[in-house]
Amino acid sequence: MNVIQQIARRRFLQRGALNLSALATAWLIGQDKVQSEPTKPDLERAAFNLRPKPPHREPRARAMISMFMQGGPSQMDLLDPKPELNRLDGQKFPGNIKYDNAAQASSKVLGSPWKFSRHGESGIDISELLPHLGGIADDILLVRSMHTGVNNHGQSIHALNTGRSQRGRPSLGSWMTYGLGSETSELPAYVAMTDPNGLPVEGVLNWSNGWLPSLYQGTVIRPREPRILNLEPPSHLLGETQNNYLNFVDRLNRSHLKEHPGESELEARIANYELAARMQSAAQEALDIKQETMATHRLYGLDKPETQEFGTRCLIARRLVERGVRFIQLFTKNQYWDHHGSIRTALPKSCMKVDQGAAALVTDLKQRGLLDSTVVHWGGEMGRLPVIQNDAGNAKVGRDHNTYGFSMWLAGGGFRAGQIHGATDEFGHHAIKDIVHHYDYHATLLHLFGLDPDRLVFRRAGREQNLLDGQSGQVIPGLLRNNI
């Protein structure tokens, strides 16, 4: 290859060498096209992008929506009935317990104040607090044996969301988009949707790219305007004002280009302004739920004040999946499910907020034929203890943290449907049967996306790193439809 070819090629590669931007909109970079691999892969700096990448094997799932119930929903009150607790209600707990809040700790058993009943053909027991979930019992896989083993919110969030309990590693969504790229070039590949009442514990680390290139950071859809930073201006500049601005910039750029005929870099930037504007409108279109029917609005509970907010986010999540977004995570506000006290009044309220929207999402994806290829997840970073916290009367009692056995549910994307997996002991305290550690869950998720955890690696500081980070995560056949 001669100098001129080499330089032309280098320039070509550089144009394609993607900017690793921390911008919320960094995903856009995938626009550039590199058609061939560098000839010197050992020496070229790796170029990162969001172009779709083939998985390691035939995938079952291509997108995921995770509803993260931050704080830790009480499994024995919602998804994992324990008659033994009701029998021992008020008596001394017969085992060892690790408490988080010492001053309010007690060893008295707390039976569940709520009734469970069987739902669907599968007959899964679900609490009366989650009636809509009961309606989709045959579509979900209920895992009752989750385990992270670290009894704090932050650490357990990181274990579930990044594979390890310490801060700083890439989140699940970052790994997925790093491994698979994006199927849309006009929307972010990885979206985080936060609650209007605030961020979950650990704040922005929940959608951090860690040490992966910042291209793979989650883009936040905010609960207020501008909904996506940098993808929308402040409201007073929207609409006609922005059109005028874009036209004027274009006019100035074109007269500047006339002074520099043939300067393709300048032409490309003019085109990029047009592309940027298209992306802005694509995002606005995706967020515009007015396009949905009344029936859909009602399905998600948008007609009721208590379910409207969360339902709206669920509906937007579905619209994003339809448009090719790879990974979406919804968060409840700071410690929304952390029911240390007053569980009798607070837990029903929390359930009321999310139950309808979450169930509607599964129903809606299913009726649109998207459920088979979309994983839906509902769960928190922990569950709760079988004993009373704050023994100060019925109205005030609550439950403390428990990461040794808790429940969550999954639907779609190749997960089994209408099934229960695993079990906790008779008190709902420890997972004892078919335990699913966070790293097993991760291995299984990657498997469904066609990714091999040992091959989805990122080279850093001289080492190859992956999501499991040396933990013995196993694909669990019992979680998979037809065991594959």
Added chain:
Amino acid sequence: MLRYPFLTWLILMTATAVSADGLLFERDIRPIFKTHCFHCHGEDGVQESDLDLRLRRWIVAGGESGPSIEPGDPSSSLLLDRVSSGEMPPGDKLLPESDVEKIRQWIARGAPTAREEPETVSEEDLITEEDKLFWAFQPIVRPKIPNVGDPELTQNPIDNFILARLESQELSFSEAVDRYPFMRRIHMDILGLPPTPEDVKRYTTNASPTATKRLIEQLLASPAYGEKWGRHWLDIAGYADSEGYTEDDRVRESAFRYRDYVIRAFNADKKMDQFIREQLAGDELASSSTILTDDDVQKLTATGFLRMAADGTASSGIDQDLARNQTMSDTIEIVSTSLMGLTVGCAKCHNHRYDPISQIDYYRIRAIFEPALDWKLWRNPSARQISLYSDAERQKKKDIENEVASVAAAKKKKTEYYISLTLEEELSELDESLRESLRTAYTTPSDKRTAEHKQLLKEYPSVQNISPGSLYLYDRRRDEQARGLDTLRSKKEQQFINETRQRSIAEAPLDVQEALRDATGIKASERSQQQQGLLKKYPAVLVTKSNLATFNAEAAAELKDLTERATLFRKTKSADDLKSYTDQIAEIRQRIPKEGFIRALTEPKGHQPATYLFHRGDHQQPLQKVAPGGLSILRASQAIAPQSESLATTGRRLAFAKHLTSGDHPLVARVIVNRIWAQFFGRGIVASLGDFGKLGERPTHPELLDWLTSEFVRSGWQMKHLQRLILSSATYQQSSRRRASLEEVDPDNLLLGRMPVRRLESEALRDSLLAVSGELNREMYGQAVPVREDEVGQIVIGKEMLDGERKPVKGSGLGGQEMRRSIYVQVRRSRPLAVLETFDAPRMTPNCSQRSVSNVAPQPLMMMNSDFSIRCSERFAERIRKEVGQQTPQQAVRAWELAFGRAPEDGELQAAIQYLEQQTKSLPDNKDPLATLCHALISTNQFLYID
């Protein structure tokens, strides 16, 4: 031939296209095998299948499967079979078709060699005659300045070299650039900041023939020069304000001193050879006295260059040996790419695949740094710091720490008090019979507790878990208890009032009881006189909260007791109280004189650890010992003595620094000169700035590179001398406009028949935005301006304020520090500032030899919508209003002058006025149309590019 003379020249330059007749083993075939096959068939004593491909003789002899080639007969050559079928080399990477074809032809022609092959292959034989002839290893010879056909076009010898080449293609320079764009170009190139309208006016109205010369001098003397050019050096040094490597990415509090050293060095035009020597061996150049002079401080600070690589060794939970060796190899990579322009790091695990750098060479260089970065005797980052304390300051700190100790003792006592208080409170809630045994169980040290103790405590977790760390939880519990007592009290109070009233009615004579009841049931204002009289007689009937004590002393006493108990609960704030001690300690410590540190590399005296070659680069597989030295290809393998005779330390780094800066080293000065050139022309004479090896680019103007290099060395390694030459050349002062005649022959402008149009680097863009908006804070030096994550995780400037759960809390501003130049913004590896990263600020992994320039949609989006650009537009508009008042045309003119360094043309001005009218209509009344004009101007290509 005549039609494409330029292409012919290119082909001659590259010498890769060789006709099949001339195929020789050493030159044409061996490099293919070296790249793809030696690793398993030759090197490191590995000869899989008994096959060694390093000599033609051995290839013919073959291995286990018999002869691998049959000279003259490709079709019966096993080797060709294997490579053309894709069976070899193993793995995904196949030999390119062209290489396979080359091998086939070479075999067909009898597999010739260039010369007789040696008896055996030693390390030195890795270097072939062909390698020795490679351009980059040739000594720098000052070439003759070429003659040109039109000498009037030249300003200095640079122009002769450039013009001669252009003329040979029947081309010439472009016209000189206009003064306005030239002013912006030169400001951006020297200072990284746009000129002010006043600067522009002064220059464009100066008719003196020396105006440009004076402008150049004035700009080179500006302190902003060091901030622009220092940044380029920081790229290749891999400057970062954090340690990287692990997730916690610890902040380097003292790295900024190295950054400041670099800025000062550039501003002072420190000779580059000295600059390099200080950075590689400042500790060995400094006086060995224990009291540091200013000069010592500077020299020690300079060694921060060798402390820029990521260093995770202060973090826990890592493989220390791996981390230490990684810091060492990153440091070698920084040194070799920045100064030597070679990818020496590729030889860490095996001989370099393309360049004549053996694995032993790599470990020779490692041995230079081993005494200071000895992985067996490692010092973590804080242990390597050098304190800037004076003896007096050190004593003062000691005194203050003594003061702290007495407060700490008081705190300890108070903690014990609260623990026992809490214990007693908890016990008092329990049945009396339990108290004594629980108290004993709790106060018994945990290792002495009996099984009964343990069982008992388990049943009462709120006793078991009382500890200094959980005291705050019991404060909360006390608040709850106090609220409980409050509720009880108000309930009781009402009850006592009722009881007292009923009793006093009951005690009245029977005949008035009914009347009394009636009277109490009526509002005071509506009572009859008779009723009032009656009540006066029996005042206890009207008992209230305030006079209950008068009528029922016993009840009042009970209420008082409840109040006092609640107050007591409320008053006991153990956590707050203990915190006051902590605060007091912090306050005392405030008086400790601030201790500055230098982030330096030093060697323990007399420390000579052995360096081993690591098999496949694995530190767990050491092989033979290696002595320090330079590269064999430069005949420098013996250049460095293991121990200096005159120094207490080994002196290896100093000797290495001297070897690099001797003026005879063919790479160092060339690499530096080439980098400077690239900053002005957007491309180096060698386009691959950090790789002068075989995979790098060849120089487009080799004689010019050598002339500039020799001129640079001759001038005493003066950077500004070199820059002055470039800036005053006709080459630099050309227009950037493309011309049809040039485009046809040289579309990529390799011949420099015009200036390129260049995009601003990220720092120049951010600094320019701040400059035009009038907000730029020109304060120099000092601690890095901090960065933080905003509410969605974007990295912005600001002090991080988070609660215990990492959620943002409202913080205070930085008092104008936000507006400082980008070079002062913290380079935290895990937190690249969004506005800079979007425009290609590099990630230091471990350094950046060459920045890329991308052109992607996030950039327009950032200009269109980001808080930063919108804020700059608003300030820009305010500034204009302040400077020229309310008249639209004047405002537009000023906006143009500030943004582009020139006044608008008539058409532009009309368009701007029309745009402002449109925006006035579409914006809400309280929003500023002028800001949208400013927003548009800073979003244009004219702002973002240098003409």
